[in-house]
Amino acid sequence: MKQQQTKLFPKTATGISGLDEITGGGFPKGRPILVCGSAGCGKTLLAMQFLVKGITEYNEPGVFMSFEETIKDLSQNVQSLGFNLEKLVADNRLRMDYVRIEKSEIEETGEYDLEGIFIRLNHAIDAIGAKRVVLDTIEALFSGIENAGLLRSEIRRLFQWLKDKGVTTIITGERGEGSLTRHGLEEYVSDCVILLDFRVIDQIATRRLRIVKYRGSTHGTNEYPFLIDENGISVLPITSLKLDHAVSAEIISTGIPSLDKLFKRNGFYKGGSTLVTGSAGTAKTTIAAYFALSSCKRKERVLYFSFEESPDQLLRNMLAVGINLKPYVKSKLLTIHSSRPSLQGLEMHLLVLHKLIDSYKPKTVIVDPISSLVTIGSNSEVRAMLVRLLDMLKINEINAMFTALTHQPINDYIDLSVDAVSSLADTWIKVRNEEQYENRMRSLLIVKSRGMSHSNNSWNFIITEKGIQLMPATAAKNMNENQNNK
Amino acid sequence: MKKKSTPELIVHEKLTLQLYVSGMSPKSMEAIENIKRLCDEHLKEAFELEIIDIYKNPEVASQQQIVFSPSLIKSLPLPKKTLVGNFSDSEKVIKGLGIAFKK
Numbered sequence: 001m002k003q004q005q006t007k008l009f010p011k012t013a014t015g016i017s018g019l020d021e022i023t024g025g026g027f028p029k030g031r032p033i034l035v036c037g038s039a040g041c042g043k044t045l046l047a048m049q050f051l052v053k054g055i056t057e058y059n060e061p062g063v064f065m066s067f068e069e070t071i072k073d074l075s076q077n078v079q080s081l082g083f084n085l086e087k088l089v090a091d092n093r094l095r096m097d098y099v100r101i102e103k104s105e106i107e108e109t110g111e112y113d114l115e116g117i118f119i120r121l122n123h124a125i126d127a128i129g130a131k132r133v134v135l136d137t138i139e140a141l142f143s144g145i146e147n148a149g150l151l152r153s154e155i156r157r158l159f160q161w162l163k164d165k166g167v168t169t170i171i172t173g174e175r176g177e178g179s180l181t182r183h184g185l186e187e188y189v190s191d192c193v194i195l196l197d198f199r200v201i202d203q204i205a206t207r208r209l210r211i212v213k214y215r216g217s218t219h220g221t222n223e224y225p226f227l228i229d230e231n232g233i234s235v236l237p238i239t240s241l242k243l244d245h246a247v248s249a250e251i252i253s254t255g256i257p258s259l260d261k262l263f264k265r266n267g268f269y270k271g272g273s274t275l276v277t278g279s280a281g282t283a284k285t286t287i288a289a290y291f292a293l294s295s296c297k298r299k300e301r302v303l304y305f306s307f308e309e310s311p312d313q314l315l316r317n318m319l320a321v322g323i324n325l326k327p328y329v330k331s332k333l334l335t336i337h338s339s340r341p342s343l344q345g346l347e348m349h350l351l352v353l354h355k356l357i358d359s360y361k362p363k364t365v366i367v368d369p370i371s372s373l374v375t376i377g378s379n380s381e382v383r384a385m386l387v388r389l390l391d392m393l394k395i396n397e398i399n400a401m402f403t404a405l406t407h408q409p410i411n412d413y414i415d416l417s418v419d420a421v422s423s424l425a426d427t428w429i430k431v432r433n434e435e436q437y438e439n440r441m442r443s444l445l446i447v448k449s450r451g452m453s454h455s456n457n458s459w460n461f462i463i464t465e466k467g468i469q470l471m472p473a474t475a476a477k478n479m480n481e482n483q484n485n486k
Numbered sequence: 487m488k489k490k491s492t493p494e495l496i497v498h499e500k501l502t503l504q505l506y507v508s509g510m511s512p513k514s515m516e517a518i519e520n521i522k523r524l525c526d527e528h529l530k531e532a533f534e535l536e537i538i539d540i541y542k543n544p545e546v547a548s549q550q551q552i553v554f555s556p557s558l559i560k561s562l563p564l565p566k567k568t569l570v571g572n573f574s575d576s577e578k579v580i581k582g583l584g585i586a587f588k589k
Contacts (some may be wrong), residue, residue: 100551102568107582110516110571115508115555116540116547123544141553 012168015053018235022220030166032159034189036173036180037196043172047134049232052083055093060131063095063124067140071096081232095124101144114154137172156188191215227351255294258470262455271397277404278431284403288366289318296328300363304336307372311336322467341372370402426450501533502562508555509541517556520573
C-alpha cells in the first residue's frame, strides 16, 4: 500500500528520523510546506536538517534564505549538530542568503513588488541546481513594510512561483494568536502544514509535532513527541504498528538455575518480556542482574536502564551477592544507563530508550524500575508509553525485563505500573518479603508465563554471596531454624 | 502637492543614488522615468544616479540587500536610505531622500 501511495504522490524524504514514517515517506515533492510554532520550538532546526540531510543523504542541493538570523549565527548554531554549513557552501551544495530588512531605512513611495527576493532565490537555485528551499521566516518582511496587502499578494505569488519551479520549500512561520501563523501564511500554503509545540507540564518540557494538514496523502494525526539532541531532531511515532511481530520458540535462561526449573522448558522464551514486581527490598534488582548476567554469558549485548542507582552503585551492590558484572561493562557487552526519572518528560525517556536501543542494538533490555517513570506521567500516558516500549522491543526481538515497585504487597493489582505492564508482559514474577518464624522469608511466585506451563507454588528463596537459591517452603523453614539454633 | 515652477532644493552635498529595477516591467519603467524627472528638475547637477537591472546582476541584489523592486538607495550623504515603489509621489521621495525645498 505504501508503494502504491508513493506512485500516486511523489514525496521528498526529509531525512529526519521518525518524520518520514508518519508522513508516509516525507514532504510533498515540489510543493511548499508550512512549519509553524512558537518561538524556540525548533522550526529553524527542522528546516535546516531538512536541507542538510537532503544534501548529504539524498544528493539534493538546497537554498536557505534567512530573514532573521545572519549566516554566521546560523552556521554557529547548527555546528553542535555536526552540520558544517561552510563546507557545504564551499562545495556548491548549499547556498545561504541573509535578507536584512531595516524598517527605519525603508520608505514606501508608490507600488513595488518582491522581485528582489524572486531574483535572489532564482539565482541561488539555478546556481547549484537546488531541489530544496527554506524560507525562514518570510513573515519578518511584514515588520518592515506598511502595505501588508501588497506583501500578501506578493508572498502568494512567490509560493506559486516556487511550486512552478518544482522545488520543495519549507516556509517557517511564528505561531499567532488564534491562528497558525501571525500573518496567516497558512492561507497560501495549502498542501502541507506542520505544527511544532513546546509545552511544559508539571515542570517538565516536551516538544511535540503534529501534521495539521497534508493534502493528497494519508498521515499520522497524533501529536508526536520529538527530541532535539546532538543528532538533531528525531520524532517518535506514537502508535505503532501492527501486532504481527515474529516470535521465537527458543528458550533463554533466567540466569538463576533454580528459577529456570520452575518453567516447563527451563527458562523464558527468547524475545519475551518479563515483569518482576515486589515491594522494597524484595530482590527485584538482583533477579534483573542475573538476567543481565546470563545474557552477557551468552555474549549477547545488554542495555540496563537504571532509574534509581548509578552504574557504580549497581555494580558494587551486585558484587555483594556474587554477580560480577564489571568485566562485561569493560568488554562493552553490558551498558548501564542511569538517569533520574524527573530529568525529562516521559516521552523523552522513551525517546532516549529508543535511540539507545537503536544505536546499541542490545539483545536484552532491562528497565529497573519501570515504576519510577510513573511518578512523572499521568495514568494513560504511562500506559501508552509502556505499550510503545514493549512493542518496540518485541518487534526487534529483544528480551525485556522490567522491575516494578509495588507499595502494598497483597493488593498489587491496583498498582499503576503493574496494571499497565502486567497484561502486556509475557511472564510475571512476584517477589515478596514476609515475616515468618521470627524471620524474614523471601518468596517468589510465577503469576503467569504465556505459552508455557510453570510452577504454581510459592517458592521461598535466600540470597547469599553465591546468589539466589530457591527452595520449597519447608526446606527454607528448616534452614532458618538451623541458622537460629547456631 | 502644489505644482510650482520647479522650486529649487537645498542640497548641501551631492547625492549618490542607485536605482535597482527588474527588467522592463511597467513599474521599473515608471520608476526610472519618475526618478530621472525628479532629479533633472530639482537636483540639477547635485546628484549621481546609477541604474542597475537586477535581472542582469542577480548577485548585486544579494550584496546590496535588494528585497523590493524598484528600490532606490541613497548611499551618500549618510544616513543610508532605501526608497521602494515607483516613486510616483515625488514629495515623499524628496522627503525620503532627506532634502527640502528652498523657501
